[in-house]
Amino acid sequence: MSDQMTDTPDPITPPAETSRLAHFPVTFFAIVMGLMGLSLALHAGAPAYEWLLHASSLVLLIGAAVLLVVSAFYVAKALRYPAMVVEEWHHPVKLAFFPTFTVSLLLLATAIHTYSAPLAEWIWLVGVVGQGVLTVAVITGWISHRSFQVGHLTPAWFIPAVGNVIVPILGARLGYIETSWLLFSGGIIFWIVLLTLVMNRLIFHDPIVARLFPTMVILIAPPAVAFLAYVSMTGEIDGFARILLNAGYIFAVLVVAQVPKLAKLPFALSWWALSFPPAALSIASFRFSQLDGSRGHQTIGVLILILLVVVVAGLVFRTGQAIARGEICQPE
Template sequence: MSEHTSNAPDPITPPAEHSRLAHFHVTFFAIVMGLMGLALALHAAAPAAPWLANASSLVLLIGIAAFLVISVFYLAKALRYPAMVGEEWHHPVKLAFFPTITVSMLLMATAIFPYEETLATWIWLAGVAGQGVLTIAVVTGWISHRSFQVGHLTPAWFIPAVGNVIVPILGARIGYIEISWLLFSGGIIFWIVLLTLVMNRLIFHDPMVARLFPTMVILIAPPAVAFLAYVSMIGTVDGFARMLLNAGYIFAALVVAQVPKLAKLPFALSWWALSFPLAALAIASFRFSQLDGSRVHQTIGFFILIILVCVVAGLVWRTGRAIAQDEICQPE
């Protein structure tokens, strides 16, 4: 074999000098979800505190910039190391994170809509198409003949279901009612199925590894997002809507009980899983307050929003520190 051939980069197992890009994970899109969630939460709080509108716009711009940067890097990885992307796709845990790409697009469209309706609609349509394809592809991967083990199952598996349920939040406003109900129905069904599997795994099997334990917070997201989607489609609060919102509060209480354990864990990108579920619950609380006139829920929304701001600020600082210390994009 020639010297030139022997020194050529291997797209399957990249040498150390090429490992940074090769180990740029799809999980980075969870950062965009967190930022977009914060922007939407600040926007939802703005009717009661108008000065938060400017903060929402600023976070939205930062989130869009983060989405573009992360997309460029991940596209570069896909072109340079396609086999590494394939490895992520076949990874039992990272597979569930691929819909974070389309979820980020759907959240971005929802956040942009008050400023530019046409652009938001096109982003939403692209996100819906991608979400539909990824949902079928991911679920097909789950029910294929791969040798999944119980330890591979984490609350991160809810992400495809959450993506489907996000669709109606904007879809109902722009007139895509049937598409909204279609994806909402699929998301709810898979959430119920996965919730049963996840609770079985958490109760009867070994604890999750430390770096994935923060994904426990994702338990909050499906009912909170489902509440927002449901009231967007029916326009009011009924018994089912109340059940969804209160389910979010119940899961939040379960997560609060895990805080002492969370506080002892080392930082990993999975910590960004804390951000979007908190944002969803804050937005749901504000939305309930607007529809029902409940001052209590408005107070709850602001309380969660304060926690969310602190969490995102801490995550941004810790992620920046990890990048500076070369802790990110390392072989696992």
């Protein structure tokens, strides 16, 4: 009897040396966001360079496959080690990454709309419901939590807000206007609130720890995505749209100034934060060019897209290297 009890794996405190699955992080969904962002950015550049459409389709297939694999592993973790999922949910930093799953669904729906509108709508609906539930749950977790420290706050906290703002990009085209405005409004409000908190943290407190410093790039995403959502709902570029896009450019310049520091940091899954924000800014630049006829914005979109391809290629290589070396799914 005692031998059986000893040999039975414990789902609450799994042995670190034998339970890689138990340490499979929710941050893996950031990889899917990056790949989907790249697919959408390539597609956005296709009107100027037709061959990019084929590259976009290939990346979309890869991204969808990665989403299925990552989802399967995380579901297996939830069934085998539920306490580890609960631990991540109560983690002050990882909590913000849970909506990356529903954000990935929203991006997938947007990417496949060209190929199958009915399927895209169903995926989008699931993503919207999940995003709404997770946003409320995450913010409730923030409000009810009483042990947060200043160091826990990073730009990764923007992720739930960004997820809401992504909704209208396809939602407006599908005809869900009021739903799109509802989630857009919530996303913008919480982005402004969180931006104030994050800037206060960056200016008046200790620097972000090395492992999470790449999340600085997420500063670019909210205004760039908000621009795309806003013009999707209004169909035109006005003063507010210009403010959003130019805010994305301003944050991009601030991030570029941090590149020397980024280059010295060791690799972690948080490095995938470098992928989606540039993709959003590239797409926004292409969209501005299409609506306004600006060749300058088209050139900016192309330059950011080239940088994005290089960044994602490097991230894929470094992630594969980290997996081969057993550096991923380790206790922290």
